[in-house]
Amino acid sequence: MKRTKYCGEIGEEDLGREVVLCGWVHRVRNHGGVIFIDLRDREGLVQVVVEESVNPEAYNVADQLRSEYVVCVKGVVRKRPPGTENPKLKTGMYEVVGYEIEVLNTCEPLPFPVEEETPVSEELRLKYRFLDLRRESMKENILFRHRSYQIIRRTLVEKGFVEVETPFLTKSTPEGARDFLVPSRLHPGKFYALPQSPQLFKQVLMVAGIDKYFQIVKCLRDEDLRADRQPEFTQVDIEMSFVDEEDVIQISEELVSNLFKELLGIDLKRPFDRISYAEVMERYGTDKPDRRFGLELVDVSQELKETHFMVFRSVLETGGVVKGMNLKGLSLSRRELDDLTKKAQELGARGLAWIKLEKGKLVSPITKFLTEGETNALLEKMGAEEGDTIVLCADSRDVVNKVLSSLRLQIAKQYGLIDEEKWDILWVVDFPLLEWDQEEGRFVSVHHPFTAPRQEDIPKLEEALRAEDPKDKIKLVSSVKARAYDLVINGEEVGGGSVRIHDPKLQKMIFDLLNISQQEAEEKFGFLLRALRYGAPPHAGIAFGLDRLLAIMRGLDSIRDVIAFPKTQKGVCPLTGAPDYVSPKQLRELHIRPVTE
Structure with a gap:
């Protein structure tokens, strides 16, 4: 027998016709004299009915079938009897009356059921991936x-x-x-x-x-x-x-x-x-923000610049920042706040300050160290209202952004703040071209060394190469923006690209800033550099x-x-x-x- 139709494609046009189906036995139900077989293939599932009174030979074969046997069935398509239809199934209005069944192969006892609802460990699923891929x-x-x-x-x-x-x-x-x-x-x-x-x-x-x-x-x-x-x-x-x-x-x-x-x-x-890189880092602390919920970061460094609270003051005096989030409508317990503080410390923060607005009062271990003016300015900047909880982090900008962006996502998931029906799609643009790596003591590419800088920033790169003071060089190069763009969906980066450097002189300038010698550049990228010298057009990609x-x-x-x-x-x-x-x-x-x- 040769297959004439996929199981999941049986429809109105097949009524009264003979079909040959090939697939796997999903389930077998013996009702005494009538056996129902759910037969499955790539396109779906259909019910096969085998009646002992009509075809005893086919019935005997059907009675021996077990889950995941591979079979071939010849039969005629008919409508299911009234009251037995299955509207949840694509083929649920029809069934195949089988009168010839051939077992093409048997199946050993399964390490796990193929039915979708059965939980299975990932290790087992991957070991028997050929079975896992049979799941719907x-x-x-x-x-x-x-x-x-x-x-x-x-x-x-x-x-x-x-x-x-x-x-x-x-x-x-x-x-x-x-x-x-x-x-x-x-x-x-x-x-x-x-x-x-x-x-x-x-x-x-x-x-x-x-x-x-x-x-x-x-x-x-x-x-x-x-x-x-x-x-x-x-x-x-x-x-x-x-x-x-x-x-x-x-x-x-x-x-x-x-x-x-x-x-x-x-x-x-x-x-x-x-959204620019600078803006997403300021508002969300990450260059792949999820905007399906609020909890935006707010910088309150200016409001606290004169504070005598030494935890904040010492950070601000050394160039750090104080940023926070207003957990709108979330009145967290002391235990929940302690858990957040512990998480913040695991992420590298020294701690986490908090203020709760409860029954017209401020509940916080830090308000006693702040003046009334500082407290009011902070609450106004945060848009705080009755029932809100504010969390604050003070450290270097990088640490604060890392900690709060992570806590922001954790809180949103934990308290069900994410709108799962929403698709948040955005481009992040205007990335820095290079950044200073403190450990390596040199500039590194934010994307890759073939990314072009903005045309108006090229003079800054030229000036940086002439600069004798390392601080001047770092300041100049750090202000240069890349012609790069990342696509972010629901807080995940799914694509990234840039306009490329097509001018060999500009490419050499970037290598010089990256501390890549001409010899090293030739060893690593020689064939590309050679190509750029032979009429390279302006180009870009993703x-x-x-x-x-x-x-x-x-x-x-x-x-x-x-x-x-x-x-x-x-x-x-x-x-x-x-x-x-x-x-x-x-x-x-x-x-x-x-x-x-």
Whole structure:
């Protein structure tokens, strides 16, 4: 028998017709003389009815079936008897009267039921991923991902983009995360690196005249893993020539809007909001803010600049800040406030001050150290009202932002303040180009060293290179803005890009500021630098983290649920057992000797 129809596609047009179905036995119910089989395949589930009086041979076969047996059924489609319809099922108005059943394969006892409602540990799910992917939600995740690929390709091809594959075995350029290295058998002692992104190659493609490039590409980074990270992940990589920021943002908004419209039926409001890096850090303490709830950060340093409360005064005198949040309508208990304080200290704060407005009175351990004027100014700035709780943090700006942004998200989740029905989408723009790394004693790129500065800021870079006083250099460079842009959805960065440097002289200037010598630059990025000297056009691009974007759209906590065969948080594949040892012969061929300590 050869399949003529998918189980989940049985409909009105099939009534009275003979069909051949192939799939897995989801459930079997024997009602004595009549056996009902829920048969499942990729497209869904349909009920098969086998009656002993009509076909004893098929009935005997059906009586031997167990969950997840693979079978082929021949039968005729009819409407279900009145009162037995299942409106929750796509095929719930119909059933197949089966008169021939062939068992194609049996199934051993399952390590866990395939039914959706059964809770299963992630380790077990990943070990038996072939069973996990049979579950309805996981199957839908994979099909959702498949449909996203088609939308992405169609959208970009219609806009004149060309899909180009870039190399997987390439050169190590350790300026970002840690590379995965591949030893060369033919060149002893030398290594390939697996690409962290196609960044350099896509810029070279612009020099080559491809003009509009895209790729749905695997990228690999040997970094510590979290729920939203994997050692191998998928990017939607885009690059364009003869464009500026607006062109990239426009095509990106169209692409994301098409995904939301076609996959979720949601019309996104365009253009998306744009907020500067300085503003999001001031208001939310992070460059990937979630604006589906309030709790914005408020700087009260000015209101407390003359305070005699030494905890605040000592911070302000050393260039720090005092910022806080008004937990509108949340009257937290002393225990809850103590828990927040402990969390703040774990995040690096010295402590957490608080003020509660209860029954027309202020309840706080710190108001006795503040003047009435300072207290009133602080409460007015915070917009405080009866029933509110205010929390305050005093430290360096970086520490305060880190602590309060983390507490802000924790409080919102803990007290149900997030509007889960809302989609918050925004661009963060005007990032710093470079920042000073105190530990390394040098500038580092906020994005990557090929990001272009704003045209009007280039004189500052030239002046910084001439500056003799390190403080002057840091001040000048820190004020330079990048032509970069990040897309944030519901507090998660899903894409980032920039206008690239296409002028070799400007690129050398950036390398000089990054303390990358000409020799080092040639060793790491020589082929790109060579390409820039041969008529490189102005170009810009962006890359989207597809796994993260799809997980957000599906409302999932982990990107592992939108990847067919992911790794665990320890970078292990329970299905295959990777990574694993290899034979001594393989190591000898690669000129490698393991070192054990």
